[in-house]
Amino acid sequence: MSLRLPVQWIILFLFTLLLGFISLANAQSKNTRVHDPVMIQQNGTYYLFSTGRGISVQSSDNLKDWTREKPVFESAPGWTSKTHPNFRNHIWAPDIAEHNGTYYLYYSISNFGTNNSAIGVATNQTLDPNAPNFEWKDHGFVVRSVPGRDMWNAIDPNLTFDNSGTPWLTFGSYWLGIKIVKLKKDDLTEIASSPKSWQTIASRHRYWKLDERDAGNSSNGDIEAPFIFKKYNYYYLFASWDQCCSGNESTYKIVVGRSKDITGPYFDRAGKKMIHGGGSLVAKGNDQWTAVGHNAAYTFDGTDYLVFHGYDKSDEGNSKLIIKEINWQDGWPTIDF
Template identity: 60%
Template structure:
């Protein structure tokens, strides 16, 4: 998750300040004001599609089922998490981390335990929760891992164990950002971690079998770039592509024309990858454009597919996602300004896209969306998002 904010604004740009401050503050207010239990109505379309538009405030949701209970994890203080018996009525649980892991202070000095983009997976008797440590507009970031034998808080074996850093990005060294991680396995059972936000796009790296570190091969680490969008070549390498790094003096860094182009454009605006396997293909879902701007958000979900987990991922028009390709899956509508940071799951024989959308009837707050996903005759995902 990225927040748009900028320091050292020129006087002639002061009109933007109230909006920027609101966007900076609201994510924290939204999370702290969430109710402990919320409900919504379930609606069925003529095609028996099941969509849940749920009035709980979440960013970057990830979901899993254990026994008859669903668990939801999302960006928030210490990692916000919830449980439900029906994916409709949700109870908020205690955060995963009461205090930030000690190692986060080195990566992000002064880190205040607001943890981004958790992603939950189950493998061979263990639940793996990858999470992101970062700061707004910067790629001094790291992906951490915490594990548990069970997600049921009343189970005597319930205990979250932190394993520290899996992948780290360093400003000035890396033209990628170590956030928004998800775990996948290829047809041979090899584990892979996909991640990335802005800069030079979405990365894929092979993991060791214990899923706790990057695999070391005789040829070196196995890294791939699997999706990216055009990045303006004159941008500073510390700039995500949205003039959002508060440590940069944009007045000194860019002339006016480049600053405005960067701030208003969609340069490099890609993040939140999720790989889903179906019928011999790996489907790569990513989010394009801008999150976290409330009513002004422009997030949307696009997809490509490949017969190999390492790509190339092609869209419906055979355009490579490494060169800006991506077929639209879902975008905002008259009720929601934008939707994105999705994941895809199969529950009870149905496929669902889980994401957050910015509610225009509630000051652009991000709400949980669970949308049934179907497939057309050519094997491409279809979402109905018209409520």
């Protein structure tokens, strides 16, 4: 029997196949490539921000299938032409938060291997790219570190509010560790002028002969990516130890400590201060992942999640998104990993 289909039907069928292919190409589930992920939920949609050209953005309605959106910045923020003249818009380690109806996106500008770094901030009234009021407004940098002057590194920002509603910015990578500084309550784009409180809340051992102006390495001062999560009347400080960004040569791992005060001291399970090198292991590499790190922590619909990246052994060490439910044991976070 011969069956002849109208040409219009054939064209419609091919067009439908093409749309399906495009949808599959844009939606990612098990193999979502990402580095330094942070997340937020608005009106049932999850938005994922991460390191990438102009800051990478993806969206999902189920935490599994992700669709790539346009980057935050089509070109490098204007202020970087003075602080980083050769900057090419590859922006690191953002952090996203909502406060009083405004979304604050902090981000890192740096020259790799140096502490010529700055943390910028942009704001938006919505994260829905189809909303009429969707527009990112950049406010320049909040804090900057300068080689030879500062013994810390202004990257890897995280915004947290203490129990009194005071905003704090935590940041740091290598050098002398993780810093925390108070922001203005009425302007989250600026450091509080009085008092201008700078405190170290976590660090790693450094060889005593190592010049403080040096970053350190995998055996000297390797701590970064702070993230503070409030739970059970504690502030939990997560951080990443050891070497990132080296594919299957990475040794990254996630540790945690806790404190009743946002400025510390933070202690690990064994009672060691994080400022003295303490930190209880939360996750490290396994059979699938060479190493894992740079985490964030959130509560979505009553469930606590740890969001981080891992270097996939089976895919040449490419960095992928990992989301795990947090289990709490004796007041400490654990994950099945």
